[in-house]
Amino acid sequence: MKKHSSFLLFFLITPLLAIAQVATELNPPDFIKTITFKSNTTQGQLPILKLGEPLVLEFDALTANEEDFYYVIEHFNFDWTPSNLVKSEYLSGLDQQRILDYENSFNTYQIYSHYNLEIPNTQTRGFLKSGNYMISIYDDYDELMFSRKFMIYEDLTNVGVQVKRSRDVTTIAEKQSIDMVITTNGMNLNNPLETIRTLVIQNNNLNTAISDLKPQYTLGNELIYRYKTESAFWAGNEYNFFENKDVRAANIGVQRIELKDLYHNYLYPNITRKNVPYTYNPDINGNFLITALDATDVSIEADYVMVHFTLLHPKLEGKSIYIYGNFNGFTLEPLTQMIYNKESQRYENIMLLKQGFYNYKYVSVDRKTGVLEEGAISGNFWQTENNYKVLVYYKDLGARYDRLIGFGEASSVDISN
Known part of the structure; x- marks a missing residue:
C-alpha cells in the first residue's frame, strides 16, 4: 500500500513541477542563422504585436538539403510559466505544421535555404488571446532547433x-x-x-x-x-556598428576585404570607451538590418561573410568578453566569445553573418559568478x-x-x- 501511495504522490507532483518551469529560449545550431521577426515597422528578434497583426518569422538553414521544419506555438503567463489555457483557446487553427514557404539562395558563395513563416496562414488562422507566446521550430526528427519569445497585446490602456x-x-x-x-x-x-x-x-x-x-x-x-x-x-553607450552591403568593397566600419572560400571582412579594431568622454553617434539600439547592394530580394541574394572582430583591450583576469547584440537575441554563447591573442595582445573573434547593417558592443561576464556587466568595455553615460x-x-x-x-x-x- 505504501508503494502505491508513493507512485500516486509522484504522479500528482510531477505535473505541478512541469507547470512551474519557466520557459527559456533555445539558441539554434550553427547551421541555422539570421533568425528575424518582421512587422510593418521593425525587424529584429523581439516582436510585440497588436492582437490581429500578422507574425512573420524568417531564418536561414546553411545546408543544401532543403530540410523540413515544423513550428509549435505555446501560450505563457507573465512570468513565462505555462498558462492554463488549452491550445484551442488561444490559437485558431492548427500548429505543428511544416513551414511550406522556402527558397534557395541565388548567386551566393554560401549556399542556404531561406524559410519564411507567416501567421495567419491556411493551417494557423491567428491568435485569439493576448499575452506571452513562444514559437519553437523542430526538424524532421522532432528535435528542437530553436525557440523565440514574442508578445501580443490588446490596446485597452x-x-x-x-x-x-x-x-x-x-x-x-x-x-x-x-x-x-x-x-x-x-x-x-x-x-x-x-x-x-x-x-x-x-x-x-x-x-x-x-x-x-x-x-x-x-x-x-x-x-x-x-x-x-x-x-x-x-x-550604456551608443553601439558600435558596421555595414557590409557590398562584399567587394570596404564600407562603414570595414577596414579590408579578402576572398577565400567566402568573403572575409576585417573590421576596424575597437577600443574601450569606458574612460573617454561620451560622443553622440546615431545607432539602431543594438538591432540589425539585412541589406545587400544591387539585390532584388535580399532574403536569398544577400551572401554570408566571415566577419573579423578585434578589441584592443588588455586581458581581463577571471572575466570573459562577448560580442553582444540583437543579431542573436543578446545571447552569451561560445560563438560570440572573444578569444585573447597573446601575440597581438588583443581580443579576436570571427563570426559568419549575413550581409547587412549590424549594431554590436562588447560586454564582460565574471566566470565565477556569471554576472554580466554591459558597461565594462563601452561605459555608461546618461x-x-x-x-x-x-x-x-x-x-x-x-x-x-x-x-x-x-x-x-x-x-x-x-x-x-
Whole structure:
C-alpha cells in the first residue's frame, strides 16, 4: 500500500513541477542563422504585436538539403510559466505544421535555404488571446532547433512613458530612470496592486528587463510609477556598428576585404570607451538590418561573410568578453566569445553573418559568478540614446491567464531631469 501511495504522490507532483518551469529560449545550431521577426515597422528578434497583426518569422538553414521544419506555438503567463489555457483557446487553427514557404539562395558563395513563416496562414488562422507566446521550430526528427519569445497585446490602456536621469545622485551620470502613467480608459481594474504587472524593456533586450513594478499612486483612473532606483537602467553607450552591403568593397566600419572560400571582412579594431568622454553617434539600439547592394530580394541574394572582430583591450583576469547584440537575441554563447591573442595582445573573434547593417558592443561576464556587466568595455553615460518599451499585464481575480492590455514606448532623446 505504501508503494502505491508513493507512485500516486509522484504522479500528482510531477505535473505541478512541469507547470512551474519557466520557459527559456533555445539558441539554434550553427547551421541555422539570421533568425528575424518582421512587422510593418521593425525587424529584429523581439516582436510585440497588436492582437490581429500578422507574425512573420524568417531564418536561414546553411545546408543544401532543403530540410523540413515544423513550428509549435505555446501560450505563457507573465512570468513565462505555462498558462492554463488549452491550445484551442488561444490559437485558431492548427500548429505543428511544416513551414511550406522556402527558397534557395541565388548567386551566393554560401549556399542556404531561406524559410519564411507567416501567421495567419491556411493551417494557423491567428491568435485569439493576448499575452506571452513562444514559437519553437523542430526538424524532421522532432528535435528542437530553436525557440523565440514574442508578445501580443490588446490596446485597452494608454501607457505614458518618460525617460529621466537617475534620481540617485551616486549614479546620476550613468543611469536612466523610467516613469510611467497607466490610464485605464474606463476599464474596471480590480485591485490593481495585485492584478496589474509591468515589464520595462531597454533596447529589446529581455535579459536586462525590469519586471513586476507596482503602482505607487492612484489618481482617478491613472496608475502612477515614479521610482527612485527600482526603475533605473544602466544607460550604456551608443553601439558600435558596421555595414557590409557590398562584399567587394570596404564600407562603414570595414577596414579590408579578402576572398577565400567566402568573403572575409576585417573590421576596424575597437577600443574601450569606458574612460573617454561620451560622443553622440546615431545607432539602431543594438538591432540589425539585412541589406545587400544591387539585390532584388535580399532574403536569398544577400551572401554570408566571415566577419573579423578585434578589441584592443588588455586581458581581463577571471572575466570573459562577448560580442553582444540583437543579431542573436543578446545571447552569451561560445560563438560570440572573444578569444585573447597573446601575440597581438588583443581580443579576436570571427563570426559568419549575413550581409547587412549590424549594431554590436562588447560586454564582460565574471566566470565565477556569471554576472554580466554591459558597461565594462563601452561605459555608461546618461546621454546615451536608448529605446524603452513598457508592457502592462492584467490578471483579474479568478482569471486563468495574464492578459497583455497595454503597450507604451519612449526614447531617451527626450530625457529630462
